[in-house]
Amino acid sequence: MTDFATSTKAEPRVSTMTYAQAAATALEEAMRADQHVVAMGEDLGRGGVFGQYRTTTGKNLVDVFGSERVIDTPISEATIMGAGVGMALAGLRPVVEMRVADFALCAIDELVNQAAKNRYMFGGQGRVPLVARLPIGIWTASAAQHSQSFEAWFAHVPGLVVVAPSTPQDNYGLLHAALASGDPVVYMEHKELWGMQGEVQQGERIELGRARTAFAGSANGNHDVTIVSWSKQIHACVDAAKELAAQGIHAEVIDLRTIWPWDKNAVLTSASRSKRLLVVHEAVQAAGFGAEVAATVAEHTDARVARLGAPRIPVGYANTLETESRVSAAQIAQATTRLIKR
Amino acid sequence: MTELLSLYRTMVRIRAFEDAAEAASQGGVTWGGAATDKAAEVRVKGPLHLSTGQEAVATGVCAHLVPEDLLTSTHRGHGHTLAKGADATKMMCELFGRATGYNSGKGGSMHIADFSVGMLGANGVVTAGLPIAVGAAHALKIRKTGAIAVSFFGDGAINRGPFLEALNWAQVYQLPVLFVCEDNQISATTKSAPMTAGSNAASARAESMGIAATRVDGNDVEAVSTAAEKLIAQIRAGAGPKLLHAITYRQKGHVSVDPATYRDPAEVANALKNDPILRARDVLKQRGLGDQAAQIEAEAKAEIDAALATASAAPWPEKSAAYTDIMTTGEGVWA
Numbered sequence: 001m002t003d004f005a006t007s008t009k010a011e012p013r014v015s016t017m018t019y020a021q022a023a024a025t026a027l028e029e030a031m032r033a034d035q036h037v038v039a040m041g042e043d044l045g046r047g048g049v050f051g052q053y054r055t056t057t058g059k060n061l062v063d064v065f066g067s068e069r070v071i072d073t074p075i076s077e078a079t080i081m082g083a084g085v086g087m088a089l090a091g092l093r094p095v096v097e098m099r100v101a102d103f104a105l106c107a108i109d110e111l112v113n114q115a116a117k118n119r120y121m122f123g124g125q126g127r128v129p130l131v132a133r134l135p136i137g138i139w140t141a142s143a144a145q146h147s148q149s150f151e152a153w154f155a156h157v158p159g160l161v162v163v164a165p166s167t168p169q170d171n172y173g174l175l176h177a178a179l180a181s182g183d184p185v186v187y188m189e190h191k192e193l194w195g196m197q198g199e200v201q202q203g204e205r206i207e208l209g210r211a212r213t214a215f216a217g218s219a220n221g222n223h224d225v226t227i228v229s230w231s232k233q234i235h236a237c238v239d240a241a242k243e244l245a246a247q248g249i250h251a252e253v254i255d256l257r258t259i260w261p262w263d264k265n266a267v268l269t270s271a272s273r274s275k276r277l278l279v280v281h282e283a284v285q286a287a288g289f290g291a292e293v294a295a296t297v298a299e300h301t302d303a304r305v306a307r308l309g310a311p312r313i314p315v316g317y318a319n320t321l322e323t324e325s326r327v328s329a330a331q332i333a334q335a336t337t338r339l340i341k342r
Numbered sequence: 343m344t345e346l347l348s349l350y351r352t353m354v355r356i357r358a359f360e361d362a363a364e365a366a367s368q369g370g371v372t373w374g375g376a377a378t379d380k381a382a383e384v385r386v387k388g389p390l391h392l393s394t395g396q397e398a399v400a401t402g403v404c405a406h407l408v409p410e411d412l413l414t415s416t417h418r419g420h421g422h423t424l425a426k427g428a429d430a431t432k433m434m435c436e437l438f439g440r441a442t443g444y445n446s447g448k449g450g451s452m453h454i455a456d457f458s459v460g461m462l463g464a465n466g467v468v469t470a471g472l473p474i475a476v477g478a479a480h481a482l483k484i485r486k487t488g489a490i491a492v493s494f495f496g497d498g499a500i501n502r503g504p505f506l507e508a509l510n511w512a513q514v515y516q517l518p519v520l521f522v523c524e525d526n527q528i529s530a531t532t533k534s535a536p537m538t539a540g541s542n543a544a545s546a547r548a549e550s551m552g553i554a555a556t557r558v559d560g561n562d563v564e565a566v567s568t569a570a571e572k573l574i575a576q577i578r579a580g581a582g583p584k585l586l587h588a589i590t591y592r593q594k595g596h597v598s599v600d601p602a603t604y605r606d607p608a609e610v611a612n613a614l615k616n617d618p619i620l621r622a623r624d625v626l627k628q629r630g631l632g633d634q635a636a637q638i639e640a641e642a643k644a645e646i647d648a649a650l651a652t653a654s655a656a657p658w659p660e661k662s663a664a665y666t667d668i669m670t671t672g673e674g675v676w677a
């Protein structure tokens with residue numbers, strides 16, 4: 001059996017790249033550093049549906065590493081995931097591509113009953129260091145089976161780490177951390193962020209379970225409200241916070257980055273100072289992860305809490321219907337003002 | 343009207359519909375990217391999977407179905423839906439996301455359906471239609487309606503577990519169901535053959551369960567029709583499930599905005615010569631029916647032009663519709 005030690009330190013340098021390229025760069029570095037890292041899924045030989053297996057120079061990772069390490073698979077989600085578990089138990093570190101989170105539902109036993117429970121159930125004998133990439137979120141006019149955000153489902157399952165990066169930098173650093181993890185990581189990228197450009201400082205992992213401040217409410221930390229979010233919704237929250245700042249309301253926006261384990265410390269610290277917490281997510285609000293954050297903050301602080309997510313409706317095809325599932329910066333600003341006045 | 347002219351009409355209507363939908367989708371959602379700045383003027387916004395080049399399969403099979411027969415389809419379902427008897431205008435309205443579309447603008451191309459003619463829905467999840475068709479066939483058997491169920495699926499779909507589970511179930515319970523594999527030899531951007539064990543796998547896997555399989559040239563509409571007629575008659579007579587394995591070719595990219603640069607141009611050029619509509623037209627000409635064929639083409643174009651005009655002018659769904667038809671805790675009777 002192999003050891004899981006990795007040395008993924010790449011040369012430190014800063015470059016501009018897309019969210020998709022940031023992940024490909026991290027994966028490429030990890031694959032160079034550790035021959036146990038392999039990737040598998042449908043259409044990976046073409047660089048992945050979203051180009052997330054294509055380097056910044058436009059090369060498909062399969063051309064860099066060969067088809068033994070970047071594996072094109074049949075349309076067989078259950079076996080892609082289940083084989084990932086088997087590969088991991090037999091000493092590899094697989095990246096398991098699920099195309100969109102909606103199709104991971106075809107592999108749910110393999111992920112929830114097999115990958116997540118292995119280490120515990122077998123008394124710590126087994127380790128399943130696999131990264132399951134499950135892109136989430138609304139994807140324009142793709143309707144009810146290609147637009148779902150399931151992070152709360154996986155956060156509910158003991159044994160799974162759940163990650164949802166919002167920027168190219170985070171997608172780079174968090175994927176590195178996920179690849180180094182010794183346990184299964186559900187890695188949820190947002191389909192409408194693939195093309196987002198940003199600066200990426202190479203060579204750094206971002207620790208799992210650590211939030212970041214996406215917008216500092218005020219210079220002295222005396223903000224009026226704490227807004228917690230993740231993934232694509234962070235950008236709407238920052239827009240809202242800027243709008244609020246112009247009205248004299250100081251909102252600190254915290255990007256959780258990791259949904260489980262989540263950075264309670266960062267959130268509780270901020271919410272105890274501001275005394276007001278708004279959690280925002282793209283997923284359906286009912287039974288969403290926002291409920292967990294809100295309840296925890298209510299249990300541990302005297303902050304007033306509120307949630308904002310999508311109504312409990314499937315994502316519609318027509319623009320008028322789809323818009324109902326989108327949480328806008330204007331809605332976030334409104335919800336914040338309501339919370340402050342409450 | 344002779345048989346081939348009728349089949350020709352269905353194929354030409356499907357082609358006209360999809361050509362128009364394709365044109366209306368250009369500049370929309372790029373595959374795997376954000377919407378382009380042209381997106382606002384694009385009328386078909388979502389992923390549009392065209393069945394261009396595969397029309398003979400839907401046509402030849404559905405020619406032998408009645409509205410009481412039930413049908414499940416794939417993400418590439420326009421042809422199946424039209425051939426089953428759906429209305430092109432209501433379909434176009436749905437692709438345009440309008441309230442007057444089949445799904446009230448909620449589903450779009452990938453979920454096109456017309457329950458009134460027994461078409462139970464296109465599906466965004468590969469292979470998902472097979473177990474549903476099997477359940478529908480099971481119900482038809484229990485209810486003794488005499489109708490059958492048909493499920494279309496791609497050659498890529500046979501590698502998901504539900505394919506095997508559905509076939510096994512259908513055989514165990516001797517259900518009235520026809521499985522139709524539209525073998526266009528590709529799955530999204532990956533050739534299917536190297537991803538699939540065994541040769542003629544769709545047929546072979548069915549046969550391994552005792553389900554008779556018939557292979558047919560899926561670009562020869564008369565051949566498909568003849569084969570389907572025979573199998574459907576057997577199924578109606580209580581012979582249990584059958585599988586039709588139609589070899590065809592996907593002329594366009596996986597979705598309408600996919601240029602399909604991963605294919606060998608020579609292969610594509612070759613396949614275009616084997617276009618089922620061109621082939622049928624040649625036969626019609628040989629039989630002295632060229633004028634009728636031309637007239638059918640003109641009629642199809644006029645029909646689709648009218649559908650486009652209606653769809654363009656149709657109203658959007660109200661926002662409030664986003665909250666309807668989700669679920670109820672009250673009573674519901676589904677006759």
Ligand SMILES: Cc1ncc(C[n+]2csc(CCOP(=O)(O)OP(=O)(O)O)c2C)c(N)n1
Pocket residue numbers: 042075077099103106416417418466467468469495496497498499500526527528529530534592
């Ligand atoms: C369960 C599932 N996995 C993956 C996809 C993505 N996907 C959509 S179509 C397609 C290719 C399907 O190939 P095939 O069944 O041969 O049908 P074709 O597109 O060739 O008509 C894939 C992989 C999906 N929709 N559902």
